[in-house]
Each structure stands twice: as structure tokens, then as C-alpha cells.
Amino acid sequence: MKRTLYELSVGESGQMIGFADKNTEHTLRNFGLFIGRNATCIAKIGPIVVRSDLVVIALGKTLALRVYIK
Amino acid sequence: MKSTNLADRRVVLVGQPNVGKSSIFNALSNSHALVSNYTGTTVSVSEFKTDFGIIGDTPGIYSISEHNSDDEKATVQILEKADLIVNIINARTIERDLILTHQLMQMNKDMIVVLNQVDEAEKNGIFIDDVKLSKILGLEVIKTIAKKRIGTSEVMAALESNSAGKSGEKKFKKTEMRQFADAILQEVVIRRNMSPESSIKFALDKILFNPYAAWIVALTILFALFKILGVYVASHGVDVITSYIDTSYTPCVNSAVCRMTQSKLLRDILIGEFGILTMEVKTIFGILLPLIVGYYAIMSILEDSGYFPRLTVLTNNALAKIGLNGKAIIPILLGFGCGTMGILSTRILATQRDRTIATAIIGITIPCAAQQAIIVALLSCVDDYRIWFLYIFIMLGVMFISGKVLDMFLPGKSSELLMDIPPLQMPSFRNCIRKTVFRVIDFTSEMLLMFTIICLLMSCFNQVGLLTLIQECLSPIVQNMLNLPKEFANIFVLGILKKDAASVSLLDFAKIGTANVLTNAQILTSTVVLSLFVPCINALAIIFREQGWKKAAALWVASFFVSILVGSGLVKVLNLLYTT
Numbered sequence: 001m002k003r004t005l006y007e008l009s010v011g012e013s014g015q016m017i018g019f020a021d022k023n024t025e026h027t028l029r030n031f032g033l034f035i036g037r038n039a040t041c042i043a044k045i046g047p048i049v050v051r052s053d054l055v056v057i058a059l060g061k062t063l064a065l066r067v068y069i070k
Numbered sequence: 071m072k073s074t075n076l077a078d079r080r081v082v083l084v085g086q087p088n089v090g091k092s093s094i095f096n097a098l099s100n101s102h103a104l105v106s107n108y109t110g111t112t113v114s115v116s117e118f119k120t121d122f123g124i125i126g127d128t129p130g131i132y133s134i135s136e137h138n139s140d141d142e143k144a145t146v147q148i149l150e151k152a153d154l155i156v157n158i159i160n161a162r163t164i165e166r167d168l169i170l171t172h173q174l175m176q177m178n179k180d181m182i183v184v185l186n187q188v189d190e191a192e193k194n195g196i197f198i199d200d201v202k203l204s205k206i207l208g209l210e211v212i213k214t215i216a217k218k219r220i221g222t223s224e225v226m227a228a229l230e231s232n233s234a235g236k237s238g239e240k241k242f243k244k245t246e247m248r249q250f251a252d253a254i255l256q257e258v259v260i261r262r263n264m265s266p267e268s269s270i271k272f273a274l275d276k277i278l279f280n281p282y283a284a285w286i287v288a289l290t291i292l293f294a295l296f297k298i299l300g301v302y303v304a305s306h307g308v309d310v311i312t313s314y315i316d317t318s319y320t321p322c323v324n325s326a327v328c329r330m331t332q333s334k335l336l337r338d339i340l341i342g343e344f345g346i347l348t349m350e351v352k353t354i355f356g357i358l359l360p361l362i363v364g365y366y367a368i369m370s371i372l373e374d375s376g377y378f379p380r381l382t383v384l385t386n387n388a389l390a391k392i393g394l395n396g397k398a399i400i401p402i403l404l405g406f407g408c409g410t411m412g413i414l415s416t417r418i419l420a421t422q423r424d425r426t427i428a429t430a431i432i433g434i435t436i437p438c439a440a441q442q443a444i445i446v447a448l449l450s451c452v453d454d455y456r457i458w459f460l461y462i463f464i465m466l467g468v469m470f471i472s473g474k475v476l477d478m479f480l481p482g483k484s485s486e487l488l489m490d491i492p493p494l495q496m497p498s499f500r501n502c503i504r505k506t507v508f509r510v511i512d513f514t515s516e517m518l519l520m521f522t523i524i525c526l527l528m529s530c531f532n533q534v535g536l537l538t539l540i541q542e543c544l545s546p547i548v549q550n551m552l553n554l555p556k557e558f559a560n561i562f563v564l565g566i567l568k569k570d571a572a573s574v575s576l577l578d579f580a581k582i583g584t585a586n587v588l589t590n591a592q593i594l595t596s597t598v599v600l601s602l603f604v605p606c607i608n609a610l611a612i613i614f615r616e617q618g619w620k621k622a623a624a625l626w627v628a629s630f631f632v633s634i635l636v637g638s639g640l641v642k643v644l645n646l647l648y649t650t
Binding site: 026027028029030031032034042043045046047049053054055056057058059060061062063 | 086132133135162163165166169194196248275279280281284379382383384386387390395396486487488489490491492493
């Protein structure tokens with residue numbers, strides 16, 4: 001079963017390997033989150049806050065569940 | 071058709087959100103567009119005519135595609151009419167910003183690239199070779215630190231010398247966006263391992279992203295805001311100024327006007343109950359201005375620090391219960407300053423549904439800064455702490471129910487939170503002062519005009535006996551349902567025009583007009599009714615523009631009935647409370 005971005009715990013990192021749909025991929029690419037990129041969870045208070053390189057993004061739970069990582 | 075004259079050409083500043091477009095715009099045009107440390111500060115296009123073109127500042131846009139929102143499509147339309155594009159890139163996030171650059175280059179227009187916030191990038195170990203980047207893109211590339219006005223004169227010189235190159239180098243025209251960005255990054259970006267970002271910022275972020283500590287910080291800020299505005303400014307500051315107006319200014323004006331004219335009508339308009347020279351001056355300069363200055367100064371500091379985006383994360387779950395996501399906290403907070411500003415800021419929300427819910431909440435339940443301080447002053451007249459809890463409970467309750475109802479009945483689903491979290495920064499003293507001053511000037515000029523019209527109308531109504539007639543007509547609501555003196559009808563009329571003016575009038579009414587006549591219960595009822603009462607004329611005009619006349623009218627009617635129904639329900643509860 002694929003692991004999602006939302007399953008990262010605080011301090012844990014994962015590499016993005018896919019998206020549930022094209023729309024999510026397109027939207028997140030604009031924010032600097034794309035396949036091959038690493039993301040580190042820095043907070044999880046309902047939404048998840050991830051750091052990818054120097055970009056910090058807050059994502060709602062449903063959106064984060066549509067991002068697959070390894 | 072293309073403009074050939076330098077001064078007539080359209081120069082459009084474009085870039086992703088929060089890259090510093092408004093800072094560059096201010097530097098180029100010497101104007102005062104608001105600059106803050108969060109995504110979505112600029113919600114509409116500003117234009118300024120200069121010797122080197124008509125400069126347009128646009129709201130941030132992530133990309134140009136079929137997925138663009140209506141506001142983003144508006145920016146794209148402006149871009150299509152541009153003679154010259156100034157693409158602003160945040161050097162810290164160059165990798166993702168280059169995607170937009172790639173799309174802009176496909177437009178085949180004259181273009182300059184501005185690499186902003188290079189200091190922040192270098193602090194984080196990102197060094198960009200601007201000369202190499204310029205060669206690869208075939209465009210002029212200028213490094214800037216716009217908030218310190220470093221490099222902005224070079225941008226101006228480039229615009230004046232008309233040295234911009236044509237975008238759309240052949241080799242990039244059809245390439246895939248990521249390949250384009252990767253190829254450039256490999257050649258122009260040098261990464262060095264730097265010491266981690268300021269440990270203070272890191273520690274602060276740990277606190278602000280901790281679910282418990284973050285709420286403590288938010289409540290502390292709220293308490294400080296209440297203490298500074300409600301206690302120090304509203305009590306001490308306002309008292310000093312109003313007592314000066316009452317003892318020195320008003321008697322002088324009264325005697326001067328009495329010497330000047332014998333006309334009763336003119337005296338009434340100038341120095342009567344709603345006198346332009348007395349009531350207007352005291353309300354604007356004695357009561358509202360000190361509160362507004364204090365509120366905007368605090369908000370400017372919070373906006374500049376980068377605290378707002380962190381608050382969106384914290385409040386996301388709470389706002390999800392009323393069909394919104396955390397991003398809606400920004401318009402709601404701005405609505406606490408001024409309803410019109412809050413409603414305009416709903417444009418940062420992703421969908422029309424989110425905007426409608428946020429607009430309704432701001433329009434119905436959020437009192438503006440001036441009102442809040444007066445509410446605090448009013449409730450301070452009451453020596454019963456239960457009144458405070460009841461007031462907060464009612465306002466939060468109405469906010470929750472109205473959000474919930476709209477969430478249930480509006481078609482569609484609420485959008486998901488997706489937001490950039492900019493780094494925390496020390497607020498710039500200069501920027502905070504600048505923002506406060508310009509907001510206060512805007513507020514005062516708008517108030518002077520509105521209050522003059524209101525005072526004139528009220529004086530005329532008073533003269534022809536219309537106020538007495540309105541009092542009689544509204545007495546079933548005011549006296550029977552709300553258990554308030556019939557003179558409260560005047561405050562209703564003022565509230566339709568301007569809610570803060572009505573609040574000031576209520577404060578006068580409670581403190582002076584009928585001293586010891588208003589009971590604790592009446593003070594709470596009148597405060598709740600006025601807080602929930604219809605949006606004032608300015609706010610209504612903005613709602614009309616943003617949401618259309620049907621929604622504006624529905625909101626007006628709904629808020630009128632909500633205020634009366636909640637007020638009459640409250641009277642019954644208070645009867646029980648004070649008889650038991």
C-alpha cells in the first residue's frame with residue numbers, strides 16, 4: 001500500500017513519488033512540490049506543514065493524503 | 071495596439087505571491103501599496119503613471135494555465151495587454167519561480183527579470199550568478215533587496231533606458247518546464263552549506279507550530295490587543311483627548327458659531343446633537359482615531375512578522391467546522407480592523423463558496439476596530455463579569471451557526487488549505503509606520519466625508535421630526551422586543567449608515583444621555599444588537615461589488631433579523647438571569 005505525505009510524523013522525511021490525480025500534481029508543482037523532491041514534516045496540527053528545500057508549505061489533510069511518498 | 075511612447079507603455083510587475091512585487095512597485099512609483107509578509111497582500115491591480123510607463127502591480131500568480139482562478143485569469147488578461155513584463159523572482163525559491171518565468175517567456179513580450187530578496191537567499195546558502203542567468207535567458211537580470219531599496223534604481227534605469235530584451239529564446243520555447251528550471255539551476259545556482267537559519271526563528275517556529283503553545287501565544291496576543299486597545303487607548307488615551315475637546319475645543323466652537331449665525335437650522339447642523347463641528351470632530355478625532363492608530367500599528371507588526379500564515383495553520387480545524395479553511399483567518403482578522411478591508415481580502419480564498427461564507431461572517435459577526443474598543447468601553451460600565459462571557463458566547467455562537475448554515479446550504483465543498491509559510495522576520499519599523507500612517511489617512515479621509523453626510527442627514531431628520539417618527543415606528547421592536555428606551559431607534563438609523571458612529575452614540579447614550587437609566591441587561595442587549603446589526607454602507611457597497619446584489623441584499627436582511635431575534639432572545643435570558 002502506498003504511503004502518503006500525511007502519514008509522515010514530525011521530523012520525518014520522505015521522497016515524493018506520485019500524486020493521486022493530475023490536478024493535485026499541477027497545484028502542488030506551483031508550490032514547489034513535485035516528484036523526486038524530499039519533504040520533511042515540521043508540524044502536524046490538523047494540516048501538515050512540510051519543508052521542501054527552502055520552501056515551507058501548509059497542506060490540508062485531504063490534500064496531503066493525495067501525495068504519495070517513499 | 072502596442073504603445074510606442076515610453077510614458078504610455080504598460081509595464082506589468084508579475085511574479086509568484088510574496089516575492090516583493092509591491093515593494094518594487096513602491097520603489098518605482100514612490101507610491102504606498104501595502105507590503106506584508108504573507109501571501110495575498112495585494113488583491114487588486116494598482117497602476118501608477120511614470121515617465122517610463124504606466125506601472126501595474128498585480129496580485130501574485132503561481133502559473134499561467136487552464137487551472138487559473140478568476141483573479142489569476144484577470145492578471146493574465148492584464149499581462150496580455152502589457153508592453154513590458156517585469157518578472158519578479160524570489161531568489162530564495164528560484165527553482166519554483168522559474169516555472170512562471172518559463173511561461174512568461176512564451177508570451178514573446180519585452181521582459182526584465184528581477185531577482186529579489188537575494189540577501190535572504192544568500193543567508194540560506196543560495197548564490198545566484200545573475201550574469202550567467204541573463205546570458206541563458208537572453209534577458210536583463212537585476213538583483214534587488216527591494217525592502218531596503220537596494221537595486222531598485224537599476225530596475226528604474228533599465229526601464230528608462232528601454233533596454234529590455236524580447237522574451238522567448240528559441241531554445242526554451244517548447245521545452246518542458248521542469249527541464250528548463252533544472253537546466254538553469256545547474257548552471258547559475260551555487261549552493262553552500264550555511265549555518266542553520268537563526269536559532270531564535272527556529273525556536274519561535276517550534277512554538278508557533280506546537281498545538282498547545284501556539285494557542286497560548288494566540289490568546290496572549292489577543293489579550294495584549296484587548297489590554298492595549300480596550301484599556302490603555304480606549305480608556306486613558308480617549309479620555310485625555312475627549313476631555314480636551316469637551317473643555318477647550320467645543321465651548322470655543324459653540325460661542326464662535328453662535329456669534330456667527332442666528333439661524334437655528336445652521337446652528338443645529340454645525341453644533342447641534344449631530345453637529346459637524348462638534349459631534350463629528352469629537353467622534354473622529356477624539357474617539358475613533360486613537361483606537362484606529364493603535365489597532366493598525368499592532369496589525370502592521372503582526373503582518374510584517376509572518377505570524378498570520380502560522381495562525382492559518384492553527385485555526386484550520388476550527389474554521390473547517392464552518393466550511394472554511396485556515397486561510398480565512400486572514401480576512402476575518404483584517405475585518406476586525408475594518409469590514410471593507412476584510413471583505414476585500416476574501417479574494418485570497420480559493421473558491422467563491424469560501425468567499426461567500428467568509429463575507430457573511432465578517433458582515434454579520436465581526437465588529438470593526440473602532441466598534442470593538444467602544445464595546446469594551448461599554449461593557450466596562452457593567453460590574454458583572456457574566457455579561458462579558460455572555461457577549462463572547464453569543465458572538466461566537468452566531469458566527470458558528472451562520473457559518474454552519476451557509477456550509478450546509480451552499481453548493482460545493484470547502485477548499486483545502488494550501489499555503490506558503492514565509493520565514494518569520496523582524497517587523498520593519500519603517501514599513502509598519504508607513505502602513506499605519508497610510509491606513510489612518512485613508513480611514514480619516516473616508517470618515518470625514520461619511521460623517522459629514524451622516525451628521526447633515528441626522529440634523530435634517532431631527533429638524534423635520536423624522537427621527538421622532540422613526541422612534542414611534544420602531545418602538546414595538548425597540549421597546550417591546552428589545553426592552554430598550556425608544557431613543558435607541560436613532561442609533562439604529564445611525565447603524566445603517568455607519569456602525570462605529572452608532573457605537574459612539576450608544577456609548578454617549580449609556581454614559582451620559584440617560585445616566586443610570588440603562589441597566590446592565592440593556593447595555594448587553596444594545597451592544598449585541600448593534601454588533602450583529604446590518605453592515606454599514608461602505609461594507610455593503612464592497613459586498614455588492616464582490617458578491618453581487620442578491621447576496622448583498624440577502625446578507626443585509628439576514629443580519630437585520632438575526633440582530634433583532636438574538637437581541638429579543640437575549641432579553642428573555644437576561645430576565646431569567648436577573649430575576650433568579
